[in-house]
Amino acid sequence: MNFSFLPDLLALMILIFILVLLRRRHPQERADLWLLGLFFTLVEAAAHTFYAQNGPPQKILHVIVMDCYLLTGMIFVWAAGVHPVSKASRLLYLSLNGLPLLALCTVYGLHLNKGIAFFPCMAAGMVIGVSTSLYLRRSWTVAVLHVCGWMAMGYLIHISDYRAAVYWSLCCVYATAAVNFQRRLPAGSTGKLAIVTGFTIWSLCLLLHPWIVQYREYADIASHIWNMQKSLISIGMILVMLEEQVSSNEWLALHDELTGLPNRRLFADRLTTAIERANRTGTRLALIILDLNGFKKINDTLGHQAGDQVLREVSTNLRKSVRSSDTLARLGGDEFVIVAADIERQQSLDHFMEAVQRALNRSILVEGRPMVVTASMGMAMYPEDAQDSIRLVRVADQRMYTLKQRPGAQPVKSAAGLTATAADSQLAAVASAQR
Secondary structure (H helix, E strand, O other): OOOHHHHHHHHHHHHHHHHHHHHHHHHOOHHHHHHHHHHHHHHHHHHOOOOOOOOOHHHHHHHHHHHHHHHHHHHHHHHHHOOOOOOOHHHHHHHHHHHHHHHHHHHHHOOOOOOHHHHHHHHHHHHHHHHHHOOOOOOOOHHHHHHHHHHHHHHHHHHHHHHHHHHHHHHHHHHHHHHHHHHHHHOOOOHHHHHHHHHHHHHHHHHHHHHHOOOOOHHHHHHHHHHHHHHHHHHHHHHHHHHHHHHHHHHHHHHOOOOOOOOHHHHHHHHHHHHHHHHOOOOEEEEEEEOOOOOHHHHHHHHHHHHHHHHHHHHHHHHOOOOOOEEEEEEEEEEEEEEEEEOOOOHHHHHHHHHHHHOOOOOEEEEEEEEEOOOOEEEEEEEEEOOOHHHHHHHHHHHHHHHHOOOHHEEEEEOOOOOEEOOOHHHHHHHHHHH
């Protein structure tokens, strides 16, 4: 038993334990895959501690180590997958291509160092790699890469360098994981830098392993580098999860959790920015406040879950009606607000209001039943109605409230027998704004 591996094994166990705690607080499929990959890394490290200090490793331990290398790499390739295909196709692609590699690692672990044992694995791998690349990935580039990789392995097998052939295949797997993580994780992430660096070092260690074995004087430094990259990747994963949590908290501070729309805080900032831009460009700005009619009755009769569904459906319809340069926000409860910038002509304003009205009148499904929910709307124009954001909101809110009190805005039964409103609030809001 090689006790020199125990400190690194303990450090890896601690890092995995920390990742488990983070995963319990923020469960996600990717974290589960990371933990599975690190588990196989832990098994490989544990098997390594039972290697004899001198002489070749026992066959069963060697098979465990080699297969764990491959399974770890394949899991991380899956976790960092960026393929433009379905999840089922990705899983099938990785599984089929993993079979010949698994056979190759097992043959090498069993010390069957004969070409007749390796060549069938190589041939099957090339056929499967090209076929799956063309039919599942639909990529000639990936097919060519498979051919090049397996041909290089075939040459190494031909010259009886079986160790180099197997470690070349593992190097390709870990290099693929490094490339995929580079493409998938967000730019500027410290965790991404640690993960990509770790997998790059891992792939280089695998590539250089056959050479290191021949020059034992470099074995110690190579062993330290080998253990360093495992810790680097584990720390990188922890950092990615923490960075994503910080980003999520920042998003929640500025957005409504139910609808995903900007909240009151972000709306105030957007409105101030829009007014400043209108001053610079000499354009007009429309502020529209919408309050759903009969929403309390929906909550009382159908329940709060149905009310939440109504809010989500209405926000989705409204989001489709506004321009990308406009701001749609939820102020709270059943109240929404739209900031429409660059309103230069009455015709464009009328067109915009019609689009909003059509979005509100669109039928929605609530617990499988169709429902039409409209709103009372109040509009204020900048700079005609007010010169600052506070007064602009106040004017729009007063006009909306005045319209809300009209008899036509009271809840009635729709044709479907569900809560609706008979108010045509668009023309009233426009007329109010023009006074």
